[in-house]
Amino acid sequence: MMPIRYRKRIAFRKEGKIRFIGHLDMLRTFQRALSRAGVELVFSQGFNPHPQMSFAQPLSLGVCGKREYMELQLAEPWENTALLQRVNAQLPEGLLLTECRDMPEGVKSAMSLSTHALYHIELPSCHKDEYPLLLENFLSSEKIPIRKLAKHHGRKQEVEVDLKPMIRSLSLSEPCTLQLWCACSGTENLKPDRMMRVFWEKSGHPEDAGTERIDRVDLYREEEGHMCSLMDLLPEK
Amino acid sequence: MKHVTIPDSILLSVEKPARYIGNEIGAIYKDPEKTPVRIAFCYPDVYEVGMSHLGLQILYGDFNRMDNVYCERVFAPWRDMEEQLRTHNIPLYTLETYTPVRDMDFLAFTLQYEMSFTNVLNVLDLSGIPLYAKDRTDRDPLVIAGGPTASNPEVLAPFIDFFYIGEGEVSYEELFRRYEEHKAAGGGRRDFLEKILDLGPIYVPAFYDVTYQDHPAPGASRTPAIRSITPNRPDAPLKIRKDIVEDLDTAFYPTRPIIPYLQTIHDRATMEIFRGCIHGCRFCQAGQVYKPVRYRSKEKVLELCRQIIKNTGYDEISFTSLSTDDYPWLKELMEEFHREFPHVSVSLPSLRVDAFSLELMQQLAEGKKSGLTFAAEAGTQRLRDVINKGLTEEEILSGCGLAFHGGWDRVKLYFMLGLPTESMEDVDGIARFAYRILDTWSQIPKEERSRDIQITVSTSFFVPKAFSAFQWAPQVSEEEYLNRQKFLNEQIRSRKIRYNCHDSFISTLEGLMARGDRRVSKLVYTAWKKGCRFDSWSDQFRESAWREAIEECDIELDYYNHRERPADEVFPWDLIDYGVNKAWLRREYERAMEGIPTPDCREHCTGCGMMGFARQGLCFMPREEKK
Numbered sequence: 091m092m093p094i095r096y097r098k099r100i101a102f103r104k105e106g107k108i109r110f111i112g113h114l115d116m117l118r119t120f121q122r123a124l125s126r127a128g129v130e131l132v133f134s135q136g137f138n139p140h141p142q143m144s145f146a147q148p149l150s151l152g153v154c155g156k157r158e159y160m161e162l163q164l165a166e167p168w169e170n171t172a173l174l175q176r177v178n179a180q181l182p183e184g185l186l187l188t189e190c191r192d193m194p195e196g197v198k199s200a201m202s203l204s205t206h207a208l209y210h211i212e213l214p215s216c217h218k219d220e221y222p223l224l225l226e227n228f229l230s231s232e233k234i235p236i237r238k239l240a241k242h243h244g245r246k247q248e249v250e251v252d253l254k255p256m257i258r259s260l261s262l263s264e265p266c267t268l269q270l271w272c273a274c275s276g277t278e279n280l281k282p283d284r285m286m287r288v289f290w291e292k293s294g295h296p297e298d299a300g301t302e303r304i305d306r307v308d309l310y311r312e313e314e315g316h317m318c319s320l321m322d323l324l325p326e327k
Numbered sequence: 328m329k330h331v332t333i334p335d336s337i338l339l340s341v342e343k344p345a346r347y348i349g350n351e352i353g354a355i356y357k358d359p360e361k362t363p364v365r366i367a368f369c370y371p372d373v374y375e376v377g378m379s380h381l382g383l384q385i386l387y388g389d390f391n392r393m394d395n396v397y398c399e400r401v402f403a404p405w406r407d408m409e410e411q412l413r414t415h416n417i418p419l420y421t422l423e424t425y426t427p428v429r430d431m432d433f434l435a436f437t438l439q440y441e442m443s444f445t446n447v448l449n450v451l452d453l454s455g456i457p458l459y460a461k462d463r464t465d466r467d468p469l470v471i472a473g474g475p476t477a478s479n480p481e482v483l484a485p486f487i488d489f490f491y492i493g494e495g496e497v498s499y500e501e502l503f504r505r506y507e508e509h510k511a512a513g514g515g516r517r518d519f520l521e522k523i524l525d526l527g528p529i530y531v532p533a534f535y536d537v538t539y540q541d542h543p544a545p546g547a548s549r550t551p552a553i554r555s556i557t558p559n560r561p562d563a564p565l566k567i568r569k570d571i572v573e574d575l576d577t578a579f580y581p582t583r584p585i586i587p588y589l590q591t592i593h594d595r596a597t598m599e600i601f602r603g604c605i606h607g608c609r610f611c612q613a614g615q616v617y618k619p620v621r622y623r624s625k626e627k628v629l630e631l632c633r634q635i636i637k638n639t640g641y642d643e644i645s646f647t648s649l650s651t652d653d654y655p656w657l658k659e660l661m662e663e664f665h666r667e668f669p670h671v672s673v674s675l676p677s678l679r680v681d682a683f684s685l686e687l688m689q690q691l692a693e694g695k696k697s698g699l700t701f702a703a704e705a706g707t708q709r710l711r712d713v714i715n716k717g718l719t720e721e722e723i724l725s726g727c728g729l730a731f732h733g734g735w736d737r738v739k740l741y742f743m744l745g746l747p748t749e750s751m752e753d754v755d756g757i758a759r760f761a762y763r764i765l766d767t768w769s770q771i772p773k774e775e776r777s778r779d780i781q782i783t784v785s786t787s788f789f790v791p792k793a794f795s796a797f798q799w800a801p802q803v804s805e806e807e808y809l810n811r812q813k814f815l816n817e818q819i820r821s822r823k824i825r826y827n828c829h830d831s832f833i834s835t836l837e838g839l840m841a842r843g844d845r846r847v848s849k850l851v852y853t854a855w856k857k858g859c860r861f862d863s864w865s866d867q868f869r870e871s872a873w874r875e876a877i878e879e880c881d882i883e884l885d886y887y888n889h890r891e892r893p894a895d896e897v898f899p900w901d902l903i904d905y906g907v908n909k910a911w912l913r914r915e916y917e918r919a920m921e922g923i924p925t926p927d928c929r930e931h932c933t934g935c936g937m938m939g940f941a942r943q944g945l946c947f948m949p950r951e952e953k954k
């Protein structure tokens with residue numbers, strides 16, 4: 091028999107120093123915070139039960155998250171604002187739950203819904219005047235190849251991946267800010283820090299790699315050509 | 328006061344940046360303007376190792392309980408971070424307020440193993456603090472060292488302003504109070520060192536002179552033994568007496584520990600159930616320096632557990648001590664704990680295997696059969712009598728028999744090679760021991776035991792330590808270590824028995840540090856200069872650099888390691904008083920050579936000298952029985 095469960099989709103921010111905490115470490119941090127807050131999770135059935143908690147798409151180390159997603163299955167009913175308050179009191183500086191909505195029966199998980207992400211990338215002002223041209227050059231290349239480790243023919247090896255098809259749009263929203271819409275799903279996920287490394291190399295400033303500040307603004311599902319934020323897919327309340 | 332800012336680009340370029348950011352739950356934030364005494368507490372290894380250490384959590388909590396004190400943390404940065412700090416000229420900083428370590432009042436090291444010594448120097452250097460105490464000025468922090476490895480302080484003596492001997496919960500409060508006064512009055516660092524001599528556990532190396540004999544010691548070709556260690560000022564004590572907590576129930580215990588983000592070695596809550604040990608294993612330093620046994624009452628343990636679980640959210644807790652079995656109320660404690668916290672799992676390190684503990688482990692592991700562990704230490708009963716390890720082969724075999732019936736299928740056995748009086752017969756005994764365990768398993772009918780069995784034999788090399796009964800013993804040479812290892816490897820042929828062994832050169836170095844004197848300090852310095860760091864990490868250990876350094880510093884291993892030390896030799900650590908008499912240790916050494924075991928403290932007090940430290944009655948008894 092399935093235990094009674096209350097599903098919640100929660101949006102949170104990950105900012106400041108805590109950006110440098112890896113995904114698994116963040117997961118453990120949330121688990122302990124929930125436990126201290128007295129929020130009981132439903133455990134999975136089976137040989138090695140684990141608490142029912144999932145995240146949409148992991149953030150790269152150092153990237154700031156403005157609206158990240160976590161989904162919980164609770165063992166007891168919780169009022170959404172009370173839940174936010176109780177858990178927030180237990181979170182370290184830099185992690186903050188901002189919204190919580192109920193997930194009706196049958197709603198798919200954020201992880202499987204997410205198709206795109208919006209990033210803001212702040213560039214150092216020292217090359218301010220060059221950016222329009224650099225961006226044009228960057229986008230005019232046929233391919234944006236990176237090398238990464240992946241399972242290939244059953245073995246882990248370096249493969250080349252072209253980032254170009256994953257970029258939905260990339261533009262300067264301000265003189266020193268790039269706005270990036272890109273693929274972010276279980277099958278296709280562009281890592282903006284990797285893309286930026288190529289950008290700096292192609293721009294002739296490889297030493298500037300890592301000087302940009304990256305924010306993930308939100309995660310979306312593309313439906314009939316429209317981008318809809320994962321939180322807004324759920325009814326309010 | 329200046330703060331350090333670490334650019335994102337640096338954090339993004341190093342492995343596990345979470346090591347360098349702080350900000351964990353449980354970390355303490357105070358207004359540094361309101362705390363006149365500021366301490367950087369350093370565990371000289373990488374963050375994850377240091378954060379697993381209970382002593383750090385205890386002193387961090389205890390120091391920060393004091394209103395006038397702010398204690399922050401610093402760890403040894405990994406090589407990648409060191410490189411970044413050096414290229415960008417960033418001084419080493421505290422994790423709480425990012426204050427440069429060199430701007431603190433104290434830098435306090437906890438020494439848990441000898442192979443962390445080069446890290447101590449590296450932390451000093453990265454902080455911009457002169458390495459040698461004599462070169463420091465009043466602008467530099469006072470550098471303290473404590474912990475069990477400070478029991479022989481001499482190898483690090485030139486680098487440390489003062490050592491604190493024994494348990495820190497006792498005298499630091501008064502020491503910091505005096506420092507606050509001293510700071511307000513405005514005196515130099517030497518004045519302050521003079522003002523704390525009467526506290527008892529304080530050893531200021533600069534206040535003592537060491538003289539040497541004028542001929543090489545017997546068994547050495549060129550190194551003379553120590554003639555005397557004498558104070559060079561009248562108020563420096565002749566004995567530095569360790570501090571001990573008398574009553575664990577009223578002692579501070581951290582119920583809001585720092586919860587690291589990174590997965591540490593022990594990713595769970597820790598509850599210390601008692602301190603000290605009643606057994607007198609003759610190779611063991613901890614057993615002597617943590618004497619006497621002091622139990623925390625079951626009620627207090629449960630009360631602390633309640634708070635810790637509530638404050639941390641951990642779902643696993645470890646009950647720690649030097650030998651869990653000796654806790655007088657273990658059974659009741661486990662029962663009451665499970666009743667109150669059915670969802671919190673408990674781990675009990677170093678548990679003896681018998682019917683009771685197997686039943687416990689069944690409950691603890693809940694079907695997950697983790698391996699059984701036995702620290703047999705030696706392969707024959709004769710040698711186990713020599714080392715006074717009161718664990719018989721019959722006990723282990725019957726424990727294994729019970730466990731195999733219960734479905735366990737992995738056994739780990741720990742031994743030491745190179746123990747005093749060890750012969751090849753004893754080494755062979757290790758293999759035979761493992762085979763007898765295999766036989767025990769084979770003889771059980773197939774349907775009553777697990778399908779397969781994996782026995783792992785691990786050997787480390789015996790290293791004589793200060794304050795153990797074997798402090799006089801010769802340490803086996805590297806070559807001989809390897810001989811024995813090879814011989815043992817040849818005796819183990821079954822595919823069901825796996826053999827793991829240790830690096831022999833690291834043990835040689837460890838022995839050199841463990842019983843070295845001030846003359847060995849230049850070796851640590853030279854090795855550090857040659858780039859040695861994280862020497863306890865086998866992938867970081869730079870063997871050739873150490874060998875060169877030994878050569879350059881003309882360190883004679885025959886003197887420090889290989890010879891048996893005469894009964895009347897002055898040891899570098901003779902000033903330090905852990906309460907256990909040298910004469911008693913010597914008697915233990917002689918009994919060892921004759922193969923005579925000594926009863927444990929519960930059976931029979933053999934008058935080690937510790938009684939003088941305990942206020943009342945027998946020093947090992949639980950409180951109720953004390954009366």
Ligand code: SF4
Pocket residue numbers: 618619620927928931932933934935936937938945946947
């Ligand atoms: S004085 Fe006696 S009981 Fe106390 S630690 Fe020493 S031997 Fe054990």
